Structures are given as C-alpha cells and as structure tokens.
Amino acid sequence: MRTVGVDLAAESVRTAVAWIDWSAGGARVGGVELGADDGMILDAVANADKAGVDCPFGWPDEFVDFVIAHRDGNVEVPVGPTGREWRRGLTLRVTDRAVHELTGLTPLSVSADRIGHTAMRxxxxxxxxxxxxxPVDRSGAGVVVEVYPAASLNRWGLKHRGYKRAANVGKLGELVDELLTAAPWLDLGxxxxKCRLSDDxxxxxxxxxxxRASALLMTTAPPPEHIGTARREGWIALPTGPLSKLPEQS
Structure with missing residues (x-):
C-alpha cells in the first residue's frame, strides 16, 4: 500500500507532499517534496491507495445558505445570544465541532479565517x-480524506502544539524524536x-x-445522521487507534 499526505497551503511555496510505502511490519517514507504545485498533488493522489489532505473540503451548509441569501438581499440576522450562536453556525462545520468535542482543538474556520484561501485551492x-x-467523496470514503495533523498527533498522544514556524525548529526536532520513539517501524530515510527543518x-x-489509518478504518467517520452534510462540508478523520496498529497489515 502507498499513502500520500498533503500539507496544503494557498500557494505552492508552503505546500508539502509526502509518500509512505507500507509493507508487513513497517513503513518507509519514499519522498517528501516542498513547493508542490497542483499537478504534483494530482499525480501523487492518483498513484496512491489513500491520500490525506490537510485542508477543509467544504464550507458550512449554513454559511453557504447565508451567502446565497445575502446575494438575494434576504438575510435576517438574529440579535443577542441567539445572534452569537447563529454566527457560530456560519463559521464552524459539523466536523469542526466533532473535532473540538474529541480533542479540545478547534479547526480554523473555513468561512471566517485565512484558511478559506487554501480551501479555494x-x-x-x-x-x-x-x-x-x-473517486472523490468529501466524507472521506473515496481516495482522499480530510485530515488535521495537530488533531492526529493529539489522538496518538504526541505533542501537537508549538512546533510550527522557523523559530520553533528545536521543538520540531523534538517532535520528530517523539514520533520515531512511538513508531520505531517508521523509516524517514x-x-x-527535511522533517526536522520544515513543519510543512x-x-x-x-x-x-x-x-493509512483511514484506509484501515481506524479513524472517525460521520455518523449516519451527518453523512449527507459530510459529503458537502467535508469530514476530518481522527485516528481511533494507536500508531502501533498502522503497520500490522500490508
């Protein structure tokens, strides 16, 4: 099996792609490319058994309805506490709320933060x-699945904060050490x-x-009542088992 990971940014300069080849009992990183353009991403995903993309796959249904209503001049804005809750519905997807409930982390809002530029790409x-x-299914059932690396690290019991940007390269190196200790079967080769110098x-x-966890059905999936919503908004796959289980199947 080959899995691909894409740390997507609005522009190629901050976009990274990684390839991992899996065999019985282990995994080897077969490549990591920085500055990945759309063509490289498309080719990588097309040649993968499963690909995880770090970016929202869609916008909240309520936000889409709001934009359409605004275009047509037909917006009714609640006031007071009701208004605050209404705005929250515009900024967070169902999966964003689910991630917060399970990890305490709140993904960036695709409708109210700069991550929206990346989502357009x-x-x-x-x-x-x-x-x-x-096969593209925003709920994660197709070849691509939406992922959130910080939340994956959290679920695997690894440090998930403070390793971003050049100023924290020391902490990034510590995280790599922690990852390799938790997953001695992973060969970064x-x-x-590159992983110690670039958080991307x-x-x-x-x-x-x-x-890989998603391919093995070892990640969260949308409950039946949210399948339709997830296929429009996207669904973040969170690991449901330990790292040690990932290499057990070839």
Whole structure:
C-alpha cells in the first residue's frame, strides 16, 4: 500500500507532499517534496491507495445558505445570544465541532479565517481529481480524506502544539524524536532532516500516516445522521487507534 499526505497551503511555496510505502511490519517514507504545485498533488493522489489532505473540503451548509441569501438581499440576522450562536453556525462545520468535542482543538474556520484561501485551492484540486476519474467523496470514503495533523498527533498522544514556524525548529526536532520513539517501524530515510527543518514536511508525513489509518478504518467517520452534510462540508478523520496498529497489515 502507498499513502500520500498533503500539507496544503494557498500557494505552492508552503505546500508539502509526502509518500509512505507500507509493507508487513513497517513503513518507509519514499519522498517528501516542498513547493508542490497542483499537478504534483494530482499525480501523487492518483498513484496512491489513500491520500490525506490537510485542508477543509467544504464550507458550512449554513454559511453557504447565508451567502446565497445575502446575494438575494434576504438575510435576517438574529440579535443577542441567539445572534452569537447563529454566527457560530456560519463559521464552524459539523466536523469542526466533532473535532473540538474529541480533542479540545478547534479547526480554523473555513468561512471566517485565512484558511478559506487554501480551501479555494483545494476545491480546484478535488475537482481536478474527479475529472481524472478518481473517486472523490468529501466524507472521506473515496481516495482522499480530510485530515488535521495537530488533531492526529493529539489522538496518538504526541505533542501537537508549538512546533510550527522557523523559530520553533528545536521543538520540531523534538517532535520528530517523539514520533520515531512511538513508531520505531517508521523509516524517514533520507527525508528525516527535511522533517526536522520544515513543519510543512512533517505535517505531510502525519497526513500520510492518518491516510493509512483511514484506509484501515481506524479513524472517525460521520455518523449516519451527518453523512449527507459530510459529503458537502467535508469530514476530518481522527485516528481511533494507536500508531502501533498502522503497520500490522500490508
């Protein structure tokens, strides 16, 4: 099995892709590329058994309805506490709330934060995959699944804060040490240094590990009552088992 992880950014310069090849009892990172453009991402996903993408796959249904109503000049805004809760519905997807309940982490709002720029790029990539004939299901049932590396690290009992950006490269290296201790079967090979110097690279590897968990049905899935919503808004796959279980099947 081959899994791919994509740490997506609005532009190629901060986008990383990682490939992991799995065999009985172990896994080897076969590549980590920084500065990945859409073509590289499409090719990587098309040649993967499962790919994890760190980016919202859609917008909240309530936000989409709000934008349409605003376009048509037909918005009714509640006031007071009701208004605050209404705005919260516009900014958080069902999966964002589920992630918060399970991890205490709140994903960036795709409708009220700069991650929206990245989601616009992601929408184009998902469309490109569908045009290539790749099965795209925003709930994660197809070849791609939405992931959140910090939440995956949290679920695996690893440090998940304070390792981003160049100023924290020391903590990034400590996280790599922690990951390799928890997953001695993972061979970073020639790409270990890159993961120690770039949080984008490491997040791509974590995304590829989460894709493996998803392929093994070892991640959260939308409950039946939210399947339709997840297929529109996206659904973040959170690991439900330990890292040690990932290499047990080839």
């Amino acid at each position: 992601c929408a184009g990539i998902l469309s490109g995959l569908a045009q290539r004939g790749e 020639a790409y270990e240094k 690279a490491l997040d791509a590897v974590i995304a590829a590990l989460t894709a």
